[in-house]
Amino acid sequence: MFRSDLLKDKVIIITGGGSGLGRSMGERFLELGAKLAITSRNAEKLTNAANEMMAEKGGEVFTVSCDVRDPEAVEQMIDSVWNHFGTVDILVNNAAGNFISPTEKLSHRAVDAVLGIVLHGTFYCTLALGKKWIEAGRGGQCLNIVTTYAWTGSGFVVPSAAAKAGVLGMTRSLAVEWARYGIRMNAIAPGPFPTQGAWERLAPTPELAEQALNRVPLRRVGEHSELANLAAYMLADEAGYINGECITIDGGEWLYGAGQFSGLDRLPNEMWDMLSKMTKKSGS
Numbered sequence: 001m002f003r004s005d006l007l008k009d010k011v012i013i014i015t016g017g018g019s020g021l022g023r024s025m026g027e028r029f030l031e032l033g034a035k036l037a038i039t040s041r042n043a044e045k046l047t048n049a050a051n052e053m054m055a056e057k058g059g060e061v062f063t064v065s066c067d068v069r070d071p072e073a074v075e076q077m078i079d080s081v082w083n084h085f086g087t088v089d090i091l092v093n094n095a096a097g098n099f100i101s102p103t104e105k106l107s108h109r110a111v112d113a114v115l116g117i118v119l120h121g122t123f124y125c126t127l128a129l130g131k132k133w134i135e136a137g138r139g140g141q142c143l144n145i146v147t148t149y150a151w152t153g154s155g156f157v158v159p160s161a162a163a164k165a166g167v168l169g170m171t172r173s174l175a176v177e178w179a180r181y182g183i184r185m186n187a188i189a190p191g192p193f194p195t196q197g198a199w200e201r202l203a204p205t206p207e208l209a210e211q212a213l214n215r216v217p218l219r220r221v222g223e224h225s226e227l228a229n230l231a232a233y234m235l236a237d238e239a240g241y242i243n244g245e246c247i248t249i250d251g252g253e254w255l256y257g258a259g260q261f262s263g264l265d266r267l268p269n270e271m272w273d274m275l276s277k278m279t280k281k282s283g284s
């Protein structure tokens with residue numbers, strides 16, 4: 001699909017890069033020639049992932065453990081990647097925390113856990129690296145992984161909805177403010193892409209997983225490669241005029257939820273024949 005050197009020698013930090021979608025994006029970036037740094041809380045998970053990724057895809061994967069909720073740890077993480085590679089070209093803000101719950105059952109610590117990872121964590125990483133890019137007089141790029149309820153909102157994941165909305169607001173705001181430094185800011189809003197982290201917390205029963213699938217007009221979940229290829233395209237120099245954009249990749253899921261009559265896709269044909277007679281009759 002792409003030239004094999006599309007991301008050649010680009011130094012890319014992926015938060016939450018040791019598992020799930022972060023890892024899938026990282027593997028694709030390696031195939032396209034990037035140098036990777038992956039970061040998350042669990043050092044052992046990162047080391048194992050990096051070793052497997054290098055064995056399968058080649059290239060270099062540097063690991064730094066860091067809790068993105070801790071601004072000092074974030075600055076150290078960014079410094080250590082910058083010192084290791086001599087620079088950083090791209091930050092993919094992918095780390096997240098989320099779970100389903102009636103909002104009234106949440107403690108303030110539960111709210112803080114999600115807001116801390118998603119909103120503060122994304123902001124801390126962006127700010128720490130943005131300052132270094134500006135000080136070094138060079139540009140850079142951030143790609144923020146949000147979700148479609150960043151703009152619709154959603155019940156039962158309210159801290160995540162509030163945090164992702166904040167990340168989208170930050171993306172669009174900084175796309176304008178930091179363009180003068182040559183820094184591009186974009187986002188991707190995925191629909192359902194099965195990962196252990198998401199499914200354990202958001203679709204923990206077969207019924208809930210089925211419900212998630214049934215909301216997608218294309219009647220399937222996303223393939224990790226589809227998301228990874230979109231991310232690679234957005235990060236390529238050839239996409240250099242895309243700035244402040246959020247691209248949805250969800251099989252039409254959020255529009256299905258927005259359309260009042262979308263659920264009629266479940267009606268059998270015989271029912272349509274009957275309804276057609278009724279509606280034509282009532283209109284005459």
Ligand SMILES: CCCCCCC/C=C/C(=O)SCCNC(=O)CCNC(=O)[C@H](O)C(C)(C)COP(=O)(O)OP(=O)(O)OC[C@H]1O[C@@H](n2cnc3c(N)ncnc32)[C@H](O)[C@@H]1OP(=O)(O)O
Nearest residue numbers: 096097098099101107109110113147192197198202203212
């Ligand atoms: C099926 C369709 C899918 C569509 C996708 C929709 C969009 C998806 C967005 C995503 O973000 S998916 C990514 C999901 N991945 C993760 O969440 C991975 C990381 N998550 C975590 O580490 C935890 O889940 C965490 C809770 C977010 C943070 O862990 P931490 O160890 O820092 O916190 P704890 O000390 O365990 O808990 C803090 C606080 O939160 C309360 N809590 C934890 N889980 C729940 C829960 N399920 N329900 C209610 N409350 C919860 C916990 O009890 C603590 O509060 P206190 O008890 O201390 O008051």
Ligand SMILES: NC(=O)C1=CN([C@@H]2O[C@H](COP(=O)(O)OP(=O)(O)OC[C@H]3O[C@@H](n4cnc5c(N)ncnc54)[C@H](OP(=O)(O)O)[C@@H]3O)[C@@H](O)[C@H]2O)C=CC1
Nearest residue numbers: 016020021040041042067068094095096192193195197198
């Ligand atoms: N899967 C899906 O269907 C969808 C996912 N998304 C978004 O895609 C992104 C990836 O999700 P997905 O791969 O499914 O989720 P995962 O749970 O698999 O990945 C989340 C990653 O974030 C890391 N992480 C969590 N908390 C912290 C923290 N405090 N500091 C640093 N790293 C942290 C985790 O590593 P560790 O535990 O080692 O810290 C893990 O690697 C997220 O932004 C999510 O909101 C959006 C819509 C749909």
